[in-house]
Amino acid sequence: MYMINPVDNCLEPLDEVSFASLGFKERQHLQEWIAKCPHVLGEDLLIIQKEFDGFDGTRERLDLLAIDKDGALVIIENKLDDSGKDVTWQSLKYAAYCSTLSPKHICDIFERYCRTQGEERDTESILSAFLETDTPLEVLEQNSNLRIMMVAGNFRKEVTATALWLMQQGLQIQCFQVEPHKVKDTLLLSAKQIIPVKEAEEFMIRMAEKQQEQAINRTKRKSDEAKRRRFWESLLQVSHSKTSLFEGRTTGKDTWLYTRVTDLDVDYTYRFSERSRSAAVVLSINGTDAEQNKSRFEEILQQKEAIESALETELTWQSKEGQRSCQIIASLPGLYFSDEASWPEMIDSMTEMMQKMEKVMTPYLSATLDR
Secondary structure: OEEEEOOOOEEEEOEOOOOOOOOOOHHHHHHHHHHHOHHHHOOOEEEEEEEEOOOOOOOOOEEEEEEEOOOOEEEEEEOOOOOOOOHHHHHHHHHHHHOOOOHHHHHHHHHHHHHHOOOOOOHHHHHHHHHOOOOHHHHHHHOOOEEEEEEEOOOOHHHHHHHHHHHHOOOEEEEEEEEEEEEOOEEEEEEEEEEOOHHHHHHHHHHHHHHHHHHHHHHHHHHHHHHHHHHHHHHHHHHOOOOOOOOOOOOOOOOEEEEEEHHHOEEEEEEEEOOOOEEEEEEEEOOOOHHHHHHHHHHHHOOHHHHHHHHOOOOEEEOOOOOOOEEEEEEEEOOOOOOHHHHHHHHHHHHHHHHHHHHHHHHHHHHHHHO
16 A cells, blocks of 8 residues: 655555554454444444354354344454454354344344443334334344355455355355554554455356356256156056056156157157146157158047047147147146155056057057058
């Protein structure tokens, strides 16, 4: 840092000093400065406790505990000239401890803090004024977020790397570099947010939220795929006892499972819809020649009444212009995949319909190939 000399129109470097060289201590000085002027961290914060030790089964002490204007708890961990390598781990532990605090606990903690400061104040009124609401407890209840602020004169690389990674995982974490300066007999303090870089903070937060959303979606997708595989494994066990159509077929990760009957140029498919709570058994006339597929479909369609009577259900007959395959669909409504307790009923309905579909349709399919 430099001092501007307007007389000589030049810059004069300031003496490099450290907190230690000036005789300042972490708890007695840096912590007190922030407690008395939390705005040094770039926003309005309400300090609700110093040296908070209200953690069951541990004697650890959190430097400063605050709330922000949205009612989120803020863990402030201070180091002096060097962050050390364990500050991130300490902050995460304190965040975990504080995650169980209820709005009432927060109010009690703040009331005790005021008493230790020799102040008998209406803490609920202070919270109401700070949060700009008549119902501070409701605001604290609605905002269960936790934020971490780490303050130090210098941050080690392992600390900044970990902080950036935690941000990408959706944790609200900030690093502030504080430095003392001396100009003759005047002492100055600078505080700069280095993670996330202030100018890019909004962008980094949006990116972190996007990455977290993508991670959640990936986890959900993998969970959904694993669930479908379990379903198809259970269905195939039952299906093998009723029809040989799916022999050799393995489980899949999709909402459908098909098998090819080469001799008849058709596919048989089990499928279900999670949204509409239904399932279906589908026969697709799916040879390489679209015109032949359509001709076979129309010939079988002439026997619609007899086929539906034999299957004891109405079918959906689909032959769409521009599509090679033609489909005959037996719909099975009221089957809810999301409820695993209903899988046995769902599997029985699907496999029984597949068994009947194969038995009824095979003669008609064979007849259309013989002509």
